[in-house]
Amino acid sequence: xxxxxxxxxxxxxxxxxxxxxxxxxxxxxxxxxxxxxxxxxxxxxxxxxxxxxxxxxxxxxxxxxxxxxxxxxxxxxxxxxxxxxxxxxxxxxxxxxxxxxxxxxxxxxxxxxxxxxxxxxx
Numbered sequence: 001x002x003x004x005x006x007x008x009x010x011x012x013x014x015x016x017x018x019x020x021x022x023x024x025x026x027x028x029x030x031x032x033x034x035x036x037x038x039x040x041x042x043x044x045x046x047x048x049x050x051x052x053x054x055x056x057x058x059x060x061x062x063x064x065x066x067x068x069x070x071x072x073x074x075x076x077x078x079x080x081x082x083x084x085x086x087x088x089x090x091x092x093x094x095x096x097x098x099x100x101x102x103x104x105x106x107x108x109x110x111x112x113x114x115x116x117x118x119x120x121x122x
Contacts, residue, residue, distance in 0.1 A: 006040075013040035 005014045015037050021030035036049040 006041075010040065012037050013043075014038040
């Protein structure tokens with residue numbers, strides 16, 4: 001890393017540049033990529049680096065475009081509802097099926113019993 005100081009009157013005070021690469025025990029110039037910029041002497045100190053130039057830089061902790069606080073209650077409510085309602089629905093469906101089968105068996109038994117009885121005189 002190389003720190004380059006610019007002349008007085010320039011908009012920046014210094015630029016930190018990554019330019020060196022070690023190849024076979026020697027340091028060679030690879031490329032000149034600014035790593036950070038510094039404000040000139042006498043101004044408010046501000047250092048800007050690669051994360052500041054990235055998309056949505058500085059917005060990681062922004063108060064805008066956040067998820068609503070309602071979701072803190074909605075998501076657990078949905079999960080709890082599923083945990084409670086799923087067994088109720090499954091048990092209810094089984095009970096309805098059992099009642100239907102019992103009714104069919106009773107009707108079948110009644111038909112079988114009455115089929116063997118003589119007819120009632122009128």
